[in-house]
Amino acid sequence: MKLSIIIGLLLSGIVLMVSCQSDDQLEYVRYYSTGRVLYQSKCQNCHGAKGEGLQSLIPPLTDSTYLKTNKIVLACSIKYGLKGKLDISQKTFDGQMPATEITSVELAEVLTYINNSFDNNLGVVTTQMVNEGLNKCN
Amino acid sequence: MRKILIVAAFILLCGACKFNGEKKNLPIYGNRQPVAKTVNGKMVTDTIYQTIPAFKFVNQYGDSISNKTLDGNIYVADFFFTTCPSICPVMHRNMLDVYNTFKNTADFKIISHTIDPQHDSVPILKKYADKLGVTGNTWWFVQGKKEDIYKLSESYLVRKPQEDVKQLFIHDGSFLLIDKQKRVRGAYDGTDPKQVSQLIADIKTLQADPEQVAKK
Numbered sequence: 074m075k076l077s078i079i080i081g082l083l084l085s086g087i088v089l090m091v092s093c094q095s096d097d098q099l100e101y102v103r104y105y106s107t108g109r110v111l112y113q114s115k116c117q118n119c120h121g122a123k124g125e126g127l128q129s130l131i132p133p134l135t136d137s138t139y140l141k142t143n144k145i146v147l148a149c150s151i152k153y154g155l156k157g158k159l160d161i162s163q164k165t166f167d168g169q170m171p172a173t174e175i176t177s178v179e180l181a182e183v184l185t186y187i188n189n190s191f192d193n194n195l196g197v198v199t200t201q202m203v204n205e206g207l208n209k210c211n
Numbered sequence: 212m213r214k215i216l217i218v219a220a221f222i223l224l225c226g227a228c229k230f231n232g233e234k235k236n237l238p239i240y241g242n243r244q245p246v247a248k249t250v251n252g253k254m255v256t257d258t259i260y261q262t263i264p265a266f267k268f269v270n271q272y273g274d275s276i277s278n279k280t281l282d283g284n285i286y287v288a289d290f291f292f293t294t295c296p297s298i299c300p301v302m303h304r305n306m307l308d309v310y311n312t313f314k315n316t317a318d319f320k321i322i323s324h325t326i327d328p329q330h331d332s333v334p335i336l337k338k339y340a341d342k343l344g345v346t347g348n349t350w351w352f353v354q355g356k357k358e359d360i361y362k363l364s365e366s367y368l369v370r371k372p373q374e375d376v377k378q379l380f381i382h383d384g385s386f387l388l389i390d391k392q393k394r395v396r397g398a399y400d401g402t403d404p405k406q407v408s409q410l411i412a413d414i415k416t417l418q419a420d421p422e423q424v425a426k427k
Contacts, residue, residue: 119300127300128307129342171296 101185101197108186111179116187119170124191130168132161135191144188144198145206148180153210177203237388237417240368240395262393263366268324268353271336276322276353278393283427285417286320287410288367288387289401290360292327293339298384302401303343306350306386312411314349318391319414321350326361328354368395386410390417391426 119131126133134140139161140147154172158165175183181200188195241261247254267277287309291299306321313319325331331339336352345352354360367387388397388410397413399406417423 118297121304127304128344130339131300169294 097197100199101189104182104185104197105189107179108182108184109190111183112186112190115173115175116183124187129164129166132159132164132166133191134187135193136162137193137195140188140193141195144184144195145202145209147184147187148177148203148206149210151175151180151183152207177207180207235416236420237390237396237413240398260392260394261366263389263395264363266355266359266363268355268360269333270351270353271333271340273333276351281320281322281389281393283391284318284320285391285414285423286322286389287414288322288324288389289385290324290326290364290367290383292325293331293335294327298402302384302386305401305404305407307343308404308407309386309411309414310345310350313414314347316349316418319349319418323350323352324360324363325352325354326357326364328357328360368398388413388417390420391423 120126120134121131124134126135143150150170151173152175155170158167160166178200180203181198184198184203187193188198239260243261244259245256246259247256249255263278265278267275270276287306289302289306291302293299303323306323310321325336331352331354333354336354340346340350340352367385367389384401386399386401386407387395388399390396396417397410399410401407
């Protein structure tokens with residue numbers, strides 16, 4: 074009887090520890106999976122299932138350096154659209170991305186998906202980061 | 212669409228009996244009309260198939276492209292516009308596979324009709340082709356009078372494009388396979404890579420069809 078209580082306590086302790094540790098991980102998984110659905114419905118037509126873009130018409134989402142340096146700017150671009158010249162993956166793009174009606178949470182989700190797919194490995198983008206970024210949009 | 216499918220199924224069924232054991236033939240879509248004519252003093256019944264009517268457009272190089280230009284060619288047709296944010300990028304991502312497979316085939320063409328000729332001028336079509344990486348004379352992006360393009364789309368069994376409230380165009384993403392007699396031999400969903408693979412296979416089947424080989 075005593076033994077089972079001890080084991081029970083130990084187990085719940087482990088569960089507690091694990092759940093504390095993986096809070097970030099849980100958030101990441103939640104953002105990533107919702108982000109994937111958003112990506113498929115709003116981005117994939119143009120940017121492709123593998124983030125490959127389309128020749129010189131639509132930029133790819135595989136340039137980790139670009140994504141890393143423009144993580145927050147991208148929230149503005151997705152929400153308000155983008156126009157003009159853009160250098161990505163050694164190519165110059167001069168097209169237009171339409172604005173999208175999208176919430177900050179959704180932006181965080183879709184950016185988390187993009188930043189951690191297509192061989193990118195840049196970690197979670199939180200809603201807080203997105204909100205801070207949106208305040209600085211041009 | 213259902214009618215087309217029923218007709219297609221019927222043709223396939225007939226084909227199954229008639230050409231049992233022979234190489235697969237592609238169906239011929241559209242209306243058909245039996246005509247009686249006299250050959251060597253005997254009455255025979257012939258069939259007139261629906262064909263793509265005459266047209267005249269301009270391609271991305273500023274060259275005139277008419278039904279005559281396409282004589283002796285098997286071709287694939289679709290309808291798009293360069294500023295289309297929805298299905299066009301998917302269609303042309305998939306069409307690039309068709310282009311890359313057949314770009315060195317002399318009697319094969321791809322004709323993409325813009326349904327927004329007011330915006331898609333010849334220089335804009337050229338720029339679009341360049342950016343897509345399309346060169347040479349295999350894949351033509353054509354523009355012309357809007358009414359002509361919309362009217363012609365009906366002969367390709369494509370849903371007629373409409374302008375919705377946002378002044379954006381609704382059109383379907385079909386790729387149409389046309390033979391040397393200008394008959395529709397296949398319709399594929401250009402947004403589905405699997406159907407586009409089928410299109411590539413069907414083009415090869417059509418190219419090997421003795422009737423197509425004989426037709427210049």
